[in-house]
Amino acid sequence: xxxxxxxxxxxxxxxxxxxxxxxxxxxxxxxxxxxxxxxxxxxxxxxxxxxxxxxxxxxxxxxxxxxxxxxxxxxxxxxxxxxxxxxxxxxxxxxxxxxxxxxxxxxxxxxxxxxxxxxxxxxxxxxxxxxxxxxxxxxxxxxxxxxxxxxxxxxxxxxxxxxxxxxxxxxxxxxxxxxxxxxxxxx
Amino acid sequence: xxxxxxxxxxxxxxxxxxxxxxxxxxxxxxxxxxxxxxxxxxxxxxxxxxxxxxxxxxxxxxxxxxxxxxxxxxxxxxxxxxxxxxxxxxxxxxxxxxxxxxxxxxxxxxxxxxxxxxxxxxxxxxxxxxxxxxxxxxxxxxxxxxxxxxxxxxxxxxxxxxxxxxxxxxxxxxxxxxxxxxxxxxxxxxxx
Numbered sequence: 001x002x003x004x005x006x007x008x009x010x011x012x013x014x015x016x017x018x019x020x021x022x023x024x025x026x027x028x029x030x031x032x033x034x035x036x037x038x039x040x041x042x043x044x045x046x047x048x049x050x051x052x053x054x055x056x057x058x059x060x061x062x063x064x065x066x067x068x069x070x071x072x073x074x075x076x077x078x079x080x081x082x083x084x085x086x087x088x089x090x091x092x093x094x095x096x097x098x099x100x101x102x103x104x105x106x107x108x109x110x111x112x113x114x115x116x117x118x119x120x121x122x123x124x125x126x127x128x129x130x131x132x133x134x135x136x137x138x139x140x141x142x143x144x145x146x147x148x149x150x151x152x153x154x155x156x157x158x159x160x161x162x163x164x165x166x167x168x169x170x171x172x173x174x175x176x177x178x179x180x181x182x183x184x185x186x187x
Numbered sequence: 188x189x190x191x192x193x194x195x196x197x198x199x200x201x202x203x204x205x206x207x208x209x210x211x212x213x214x215x216x217x218x219x220x221x222x223x224x225x226x227x228x229x230x231x232x233x234x235x236x237x238x239x240x241x242x243x244x245x246x247x248x249x250x251x252x253x254x255x256x257x258x259x260x261x262x263x264x265x266x267x268x269x270x271x272x273x274x275x276x277x278x279x280x281x282x283x284x285x286x287x288x289x290x291x292x293x294x295x296x297x298x299x300x301x302x303x304x305x306x307x308x309x310x311x312x313x314x315x316x317x318x319x320x321x322x323x324x325x326x327x328x329x330x331x332x333x334x335x336x337x338x339x340x341x342x343x344x345x346x347x348x349x350x351x352x353x354x355x356x357x358x359x360x361x362x363x364x365x366x367x368x369x370x371x372x373x374x375x376x377x378x379x
Contacts, residue, residue: 041280084229086351126348151344153363156319158281168344168361 027097
């Protein structure tokens with residue numbers, strides 16, 4: 001049975017909290033990952049807190065684990081949080097916690113699967129995300145997927161004694177359809 | 188001594204929220220859906236007084252722990268409640284935040300907005316010591332947009348089609364202001 005949540009490299013699934021919480025906790029010990037993931041001071045999580053947070057967040061968002069198909073290992077998470085059904089906008093968040101998987105195409109494919117779900121199943125009209133200026137790999141991936149820069153908060157983030165921009169990006173339904181038409185696929 | 192009053196302007200004053208007493212007045216404003224969207228962003232509608240009370244109750248923890256700062260605005264001449272000022276998205280480690288400023292009473296709205304904005308910026312930059320602040324507003328709020336530009340804000344982000352009102356989508360505008368620019372405009376000494 002084919003699933004819209006399965007790609008060549010990864011599949012998206014509800015995280016298996018019993019099996020995978022320790023893996024997610026381990027990611028929080030990686031300060032580089034934490035500094036890519038959020039603007040709060042980097043800190044470490046512990047299993048019960050991680051599990052509770054994820055379960056609570058699932059009330060608000062469409063949260064998925066990114067599982068690598070070759071070994072069914074959890075390598076990251078991503079989510080869509082619809083903030084306004086009148087304009088059908090959702091905020092997208094993604095983190096590849098397993099740094100051995102960075103730059104391998106797993107995140108791009110996971111995002112394509114999630115965008116397909118968002119536009120084709122949730123009937124979204126646009127998807128929005130934030131990225132920090134120093135996450136150049138992320139900006140590159142999002143642009144390749146069709147996201148457009150909609151502006152930036154200049155020097156918004158203060159880290160390592162330096163200020164960095166907070167970049168706002170968005171993709172509309174018509175832009176998504178254009179990307180699909182150009183790539184000759186539904187996603 | 189610091190004698191410049193932080194909460195008092197000539198015509199407007201910043202005052203405390205008081206959900207026990209002010210919810211009926213605040214509820215009355217929500218027939219204007221632009222105002223209602225600040226209490227109920229997703230599919231705004233007019234709200235009842237008890238719903239405004241619930242709005243504050245739902246944020247009680249954040250208000251008490253100063254994760255957010257909520258104020259109301261009153262006209263000094265007759266003490267009439269006229270709007271609100273809220274500081275949200277406070278990022279202490281980066282010295283940034285965003286804020287809402289709404290004058291819901293139509294009488295004298297432009298003048299009140301201008302003065303309330305002046306008070307708000309003094310609070311954000313000289314009391315909270317923020318480095319960069321933003322206001323997010325629908326492009327339907329033409330008047331406020333003009334006042335932000337006049338105060339030195341720049342349009343930093345334009346999110347396409349993020350607001351739906353009056354049968355069509357509108358952009359959500361993010362206007363930003365840096366402490367240094369504001370201090371210079373006020374003729375205040377800019378610390379390095």
